[in-house]
Amino acid sequence: MSCDQCREREAVIHLTQIVNEQVTTLHLCERCAAEKGVESPGGVTKTPLGSFLAAMGKGPEQAPVARGSGACSRCGASFQDFRESGRLGCPECYQSFEAPLRDLLRRLHGSTHHMGERYVARGQPIPEQRPQAAELREQLRLAVETENFELAAELRDRLRVAE
Amino acid sequence: MIDLSLLTDGGVGWLDASGPSSHLVLSTRIRLARNLADRVFQGRNSETEREDILAVVERAARDTVLLRRATKFRLDQLDRTDRQLLHERHLVSKELAGLDPDGRVRSGATLLVQDQIGVMLNEEDHLRIQGLHSGFALEAAYGEADRLDAELGQRLAFAFHPEFGYLTSCPTNVGTGLRASVLIHLPGLVLTKEISKVLQGLAQVGLTFRGLYGEGSEVVGNFFQLSNQTTLGSSEHELLDHLGKMVRQVMDYEEQARQVLLRDAPAIIEDKVWRAYGLLRYARALSFDEAMNLLSGVRLGVGVGLIPDVGMYTLNKLLVHTQPAHLAVAEGVTPAEPDLPIRRARFVRKVLESEVGRRG
Numbered sequence: 001m002s003c004d005q006c007r008e009r010e011a012v013i014h015l016t017q018i019v020n021e022q023v024t025t026l027h028l029c030e031r032c033a034a035e036k037g038v039e040s041p042g043g044v045t046k047t048p049l050g051s052f053l054a055a056m057g058k059g060p061e062q063a064p065v066a067r068g069s070g071a072c073s074r075c076g077a078s079f080q081d082f083r084e085s086g087r088l089g090c091p092e093c094y095q096s097f098e099a100p101l102r103d104l105l106r107r108l109h110g111s112t113h114h115m116g117e118r119y120v121a122r123g124q125p126i127p128e129q130r131p132q133a134a135e136l137r138e139q140l141r142l143a144v145e146t147e148n149f150e151l152a153a154e155l156r157d158r159l160r161v162a163e
Numbered sequence: 164m165i166d167l168s169l170l171t172d173g174g175v176g177w178l179d180a181s182g183p184s185s186h187l188v189l190s191t192r193i194r195l196a197r198n199l200a201d202r203v204f205q206g207r208n209s210e211t212e213r214e215d216i217l218a219v220v221e222r223a224a225r226d227t228v229l230l231r232r233a234t235k236f237r238l239d240q241l242d243r244t245d246r247q248l249l250h251e252r253h254l255v256s257k258e259l260a261g262l263d264p265d266g267r268v269r270s271g272a273t274l275l276v277q278d279q280i281g282v283m284l285n286e287e288d289h290l291r292i293q294g295l296h297s298g299f300a301l302e303a304a305y306g307e308a309d310r311l312d313a314e315l316g317q318r319l320a321f322a323f324h325p326e327f328g329y330l331t332s333c334p335t336n337v338g339t340g341l342r343a344s345v346l347i348h349l350p351g352l353v354l355t356k357e358i359s360k361v362l363q364g365l366a367q368v369g370l371t372f373r374g375l376y377g378e379g380s381e382v383v384g385n386f387f388q389l390s391n392q393t394t395l396g397s398s399e400h401e402l403l404d405h406l407g408k409m410v411r412q413v414m415d416y417e418e419q420a421r422q423v424l425l426r427d428a429p430a431i432i433e434d435k436v437w438r439a440y441g442l443l444r445y446a447r448a449l450s451f452d453e454a455m456n457l458l459s460g461v462r463l464g465v466g467v468g469l470i471p472d473v474g475m476y477t478l479n480k481l482l483v484h485t486q487p488a489h490l491a492v493a494e495g496v497t498p499a500e501p502d503l504p505i506r507r508a509r510f511v512r513k514v515l516e517s518e519v520g521r522r523g
Contacts, residue, residue, distance in 0.1 A: 075203045087287070090203035091322035091330045094337075104334055105327070111396025114328025116339040117309075121200075121320045154401075161398045 005032035072096035115158065133162040178479040182298015185475060186466050187414050189346040189386070189482075190253070191300045193308040196331045196340035197290040197315070200322040204332040205285055213271030213285045220284055221275065223318035229311045230277050238272040244498055247488035249274065250376065253295060257379060259286045280307050282315075288331050288340075290315070299410065301343055301403045309399070328395060338395030343403055344377065345410045350385040350463040351420030352413075354432075361416055362387075369393050370409055375455075384455030384482075389413065421467050436464030440473075443511050448504040454485045454511065477518050481511060 003011045009029035071078045077089030079097050088094070094101060105112045136159045143152040178189065198204060202216060224230040238246055238259055246260040246268060254276060261268030271285040283291040292315070294308040322330040328338040336342070352358040362372055373388040374380035389410055391402045424432045439460025443449075449457070462478050464470035483489060485507050487498040494506050 075207055077207070085206065087206045087332045088204060088334070089207050091198065091200060091324075093204075094324055094327055094330055101334060105337065105395060108335060109338065109393040109395035111393075113326060114324075114338045114395060115401070116328060116341070116398045119316060119321055119323040119329065121323075122317050157401065158398065161400060 001027050003027060003029035003032050005029070115161070133159060136162055178483055179297050179476060182296060182300050184414065185298040187348055187417060188299040188410070189297075189348065189479065191296045191298065191304045192253070192342075192344045192346070192388075193294045193301075193304045194342045194344075195290075195292040195308055195312050196288040196329065196336045196342075197292065197312070198322040198330060198332065199289050200320040202289065205287060205289060206332060208271075208285070210270045213269070216289050217271045217273055217284050220282070220290060220315075220319065221273075223315055224275050224282065226318055227311065227314035229280050229307070229314060230275055230282065233275040233277040233281070236274040236276070238274065239268050239270050241268075244488050244491060247498060248492060251483070251486040251488050253376070254281065255283060256286060256291075257376065259283050279304075280311055282311070287333060288336070299345060299414075301345070301407050301410075305341075305343065305399065305403055336394050338393075339397075339399050339402065341394055341399050341402055342390055343406050344373075344388045344390035345406070346375070346386060346388050347410065347413065347417075348384075348386055348459065348462060349413070349417050350459050351417045351424060353385050354424060355420045357416065357420055361413060365389065365409060365413070366392075368405070368409060370406060383452055384459040386455075386459075421463070425467060432463075432467075433469055436460050436467075436469050440464065440470055444515050445512070446508045449485075449508040449511060450504050451485065451487055451507070454507055455482070458482055458485075472519055473515070474518070477514060481514055484514075485511060 001011045003009050004027050006029060009031065011027035012030055013028045013033040015026040015028060015033070070080075072089055072093045073096060074092035075089035077093055079100060082088055082093070082097065088097075102112050136155055140152055140155040140159060143149075143155055182188070182191070199216065199219070202208070202212065205213075208216065221235070224233060236249060236255075238249070238255065238261065241249075243262075246255070247262060249255045250257060250260040250262055255274050257263060258266070259269075259272050259274070261272065269285055273284040275282050275284070279296055280292075280294045283293065292308050292311050294304040294311075296304040296307075324330055329340040331337050331340055349358060349361075352361055365372060369392050371390055371392045373390070374382040375384065375386045375388070377388055389406070391406050394402070397405070439457040443454070443457045443461060458478055458481055461470060461473060462475075465473050465475065465478065484493065487503065490503060490507055490510060491498040491500060493510070494500075494503075496503070496506070500506070
């Protein structure tokens with residue numbers, strides 16, 4: 001079987017994922033799996049982030065490390081510091097290293113979008129929530145039309161939270 | 164010596180076996196990671212900044228309903244036995260207690276706790292709000308943690324990003340900052356050797372497991388902490404629903420495994436649980452691991468109705484009080500005391516004897 005990603009090398013890793021109760025299986029070769037942050041069972045990881053961080057440092061498609069000087073403008077931490085410690089320096093680091101972090105978050109959580117409670121600090125205006133709700137409502141309408149009821153149920157729950 | 168009597172329930176309300184499904188689930192824990200917007204993260208904080216964070220958060224906490232009467236434990240001013248005691252009660256993480264082999268307790272490391280709710284300060288994040296409930300009670304435990312989060316969030320400015328959510332020092336916690344864990348006893352699945360399949364299945368649906376003491380701890384006495392792996396991309400209630408559904412399924416599997424054992428190997432199981440009881444009742448020396456494994460056997464026996472004379476509460480009490488720091492403090496020795504296994508066996512015998520005596 002050839003790799004689903006590069007369609008060249010032999011697939012050696014078979015990754016089954018269940019997302020929203022949909023089962024998908026990916027067949028990957030060693031290299032593509034590493035690029036996706038998937039370790040073969042024999043792989044050794046020291047920290048929970050080890051394999052992800054190692055995978056990010058490999059291959060020609062490596063995301064550019066931060067913009068500008070490569071250090072966070074607020075706390076002075078570099079992306080290399082994060083790679084070594086697995087800890088960011090300050091809240092601003094999320095902006096300073098946005099591109100590689102976005103990539104990492106997608107691999108870790110399968111998403112970059114916070115869907116939970118919105119925080120409003122005291123004295124700040126409550127942010128406009130409607131666009132998100134409207135978008136969900138549209139997705140819900142489509143899901144119902146296409147009779148994808150599992151998705152519809154999930155969207156309805158999300159909509160309830162959004163509203 | 165810290166005075167745990169300051170805590171209304173001695174900090175072990177979560178072990179009273181009164182919660183839902185408490186024959187299988189010991190406790191439910193909720194943790195919310197939060198950071199102050201105007202500060203760098205803990206790893207880059209100086210000693211002065213940590214003191215400052217402690218002062219600012221404590222002031223806010225004393226102004227809330229949920230932590231107004233909180234008891235304060237400064238881990239950095241406690242000796243190792245006391246820190247270990249709080250860790251054994253599941254009130255502080257290993258990291259905050261500075262119990263890692265090379266670990267030192269960090270300056271400013273503090274716990275504020277009132278009844279079932281608390282907040283760890285200067286942990287990996289500035290605040291770790293935590294709620295601990297008896298039995299399987301995800302919504303109740305989350306509800307309380309959420310209320311404290313709202314109370315504190317009105318008095319402090321938390322680091323929040325419109326897209327990424329609550330910002331945490333480690334990106335594995337970003338978004339909701341929520342880790343929900345259920346401490347569950349699964350001897351049936353271990354004995355039928357189904358456990359690895361179940362744990363692999365959980366990994367595929369985005370859940371993870373840990374040992375009795377959470378992150379980085381070993382599985383002892385067939386206790387597993389099941390929790391959500393991801394914190395971003397789903398709402399708090401979706402994460403809780405998903406974990407809850409899966410835990411219920413694991414509970415069903417465990418019940419089925421117990422039925423299979425009773426059906427296919429009744430004599431072996433009966434011998435196993437009574438043998439565990441006999442050893443606890445009469446042994447003259449017990450290591451902690453051995454005590455935990457035997458307690459697991461007796462708990463299974465009580466759960467399937469083979470051992471009628473022992474209450475879940477007694478088993479929970481033994482679970483807590485046979486831990487090294489607890490036993491050492493009760494006996495007035497240090498956890499390194501060489502005859503601790505002898506003292507442990509004596510303690511267990513006494514508790515079980517009085518239980519049987521009480522029930523006639």
